[in-house]
Amino acid sequence: MPDTPAKSSPGRETSAQLQQYTALELAQALAEKLAIEPNDWHRLNRNRKVRAKEQLAAALVYLLSDQPEEALMRTxxxxxxLDHSLTAPPCPTHGPRTR
Structure with a gap:
């Protein structure tokens, strides 16, 4: 049976199509995709994996923009x-959390 090329889903970019974008443009698109939307903030602001992804994508944008100090801070x-040494501050609109 002969090999058939993989079909791409509608709306999905192929590797060749992505070549038209710079690394910075791709990183910016990724950072935008991984950023927590305002409507999701209260649900996701303490999700460690979501926050780490958001920060690493931002770090990549800063690194590709020749801002290594900002990239390091985001990293x-x-x-x-990820290592639980950072926690989310209380929501400014709701005040400090009490237990």
Whole structure:
């Protein structure tokens, strides 16, 4: 049986199509995709994996924009989310959390 090329889903970019974008443009698109939307903030702001992904995507944008200090800060924040050394501050509109 002969090999058939993989079909791409409608709306999915192929590797060749992605070549038209710069690495910075792709990183910016990824950062936008992984950013927590305002409507999802309260649901996701303490989700460690979501926050780490968001920070690492931002770090990549800063690194590709020749801002290594900002990239390092975002990478450290992502690490803090993953190793539990960082926690979300209380919501400014709801005040500090009480237990």
């Amino acid at each position: 450290q924040q992502a690490s803090g989310w």
